[in-house]
Amino acid sequence: MTYTSNWDKFDHWLNTRNQGQDEFIQAVREIAADVQPIINVHEEYKHHRVLYRLAEPDRIITFKVVWQNDNGELRINRGWRVQQSNVLGPYKGGLRFHPTVNESILKFLAFEQCFKNALTGLPLGGGKGGSDFNPKHCSDAEIMRFCQAFMTELNRHVGPQTDVPAGDINVGQREIGYLYGQYRRLANEFGGTITGKPLEFGGSLVREEATGYGVIYFTENVMSAADDKLTDKRINISGAGNVALYAAQKAISHGAIVTTLSNSKGTLHIKEGLESTDLNMIISNKESDNALKDAADEGVGEWLARATPWAIPCDIAMPCATQNEILLQDAQRIIDNKVQYVVEGANMPLSEDAAELLHASDLVYIPGKASNAGGVAMSGFEMSQNAQFEPLSFGVLDQKLKDTMAHIHSQCWEDGFAADSDQVNYSRGANVAAFRRLADAIVAQGY
Template structure:
């Protein structure tokens, strides 16, 4: 379709050397051709042209002093992509790989993910090339304070509400929130993922991992499967992976492998998640330490090898493009029947084609890992009402949100002739709500 190809061509010209962003845009736009054909008013209103251009991009210097008294300088980012259905909402990532293209890709994905939750939140993302690994608490605090000293100008409870992401957990959110409050004197829900003692929500820590499992469970139930006794491989060992494993074990699935950026562990008896939580959340050590406490387990260098393990279900929950075409083929050869994306865009386009060609059930990230931002929005609601809900209340709302996301994705795919293709269904369902809001608000 000419309009889609023209928009894509323009995006490629204007965003050179940003492959992650271009990949995300192309994947979404190509699935929207039948939608634009059925809604010519969106073409006339320039919806696609406006949707691929962020409303605002902020890049700033973050100076801080390390424990040796040496001045360090990092770069900070915030991309406020789309506010058609609510204030910008999206995490902050601290990782050496962060640059504007990564933040734009994540922010663009966030538009559709947030729309799918059914909650009034727009799309945004932020971060820095700062690496918290190996830094002392004091260094992390000084960096976070410097980061927020600039970021505070652009965020607020009704404007932009950041959360955590890779490298940004409860510690980092706490330091940033404290600095925001110090500068503004305002005690508001400007960040989510806060500590429970100052406005945080129960289940927020577990939400992305739990939501991933709830979504995958809905997907496989529709095809007559259940999680019980299934062998599962989960990449990563951060927040998403840990709580996905915890919830899988509650469903009596058997998780046999996890990884970090150095390598992966294989435990045929089933991963001891208590050991992983201790290593990663308390001691902040590498996953290789697991075999010291569980000598029957195996550790292998190189994280990609995890996809060679024979499993029923794979949940990539580490980082973008971690499953390439070869890894996908290996999963198919080993009998994997379902893949659920826990991290953002962990499967390359070629890998997704392999899944679809081999009839592997595929849960795309913008739907499957939406539980985190959904619970962040629930935290915003609690902050606005000055209330705290119980764990059971929030968990129930999360389960219902993930069930509704699945139903809406399937319905959108069916309505536009894509059968049960959840990847396309997620794009269309997320797009329709935002496009309708943009159209009715005029050219802004």
């Protein structure tokens, strides 16, 4: 086969090797399009085939998870750990328990994690893992037994200098505690092998809030660079997990007007803006099946069943739920409503055609690999605290988070200008800055 360009050759290789893995292909293509010009002028990058090596996981571990429900019946799930790249440090990335989890989603998340972790400046590689286990409607004892069975299989592949998992969707402090307890028993050691632990045994302050807070800190850096400010800006946030809730909390405390939160069942619309006391009520009730509708029933805003936030006018759209949640028609509504900024709190929340449409518009688009890197940065700080047996205060960690987000912003700004434009492209800046760090590490370490 004859190729018209290096891009065509890479794209054919990518699609041939990963057939049916649409999420992974989408993630790789988005980054590859920005970094191909960099590769074309660096012979060492071409010689070492850095993009191909980054797009191929170091290994994918797949295993059976057998556990017992409360009726004594055996259940069988599938578990994965995708160890994408460790050229910068031990593999680092969360575990996700959800019935939609599959290899393609975990590969996309692990690939994105490599670039996100590179932007933090910390010595962290990229990985991701999880299971198609659905913890909804399971008892606490069932979740414990599942976590113990999962870690029994995973433990031989992780460790403080090898692979350090963390939480993700449906894996919070409870699940992390059960996973860590089983690891400790099997490994006969107390080390920083998992982050997101409860404070009582090695967890870190600010960890629960870090991703959401970091999204707002990054947004403020973006707005400051544009001689703008967050005060009185109307923000539509999607999601009702930690990222969404703590982004809302920090935004409100900095003078913004948060007008929506959402989940898979619908959207809570608060036209006049969410009050801190009402948000705290939602946070305290976040484990409920529908904390947002419960809040609406208590008089907090209007519940819009089966609706998303994207048709509602705002200044800032902040998708904080899941991948591909903003589709082409949503992107068009955002443009029609003259939204000024789209700031991703989730990983790859835009479908491919939605991303293309927003990139071609005049609004400022901030990719999640930059704006939601606060969570993994705080995980890195937790690893450091565990290694030194020295917990840090909330204030110290919060300042370290602010500094990290400012550092990421400066990298994106520096690499975000194209030769023919005087407007920064944050997506390009994030991709190029992270790629350079990863590529240089690959070249330096040889093959």
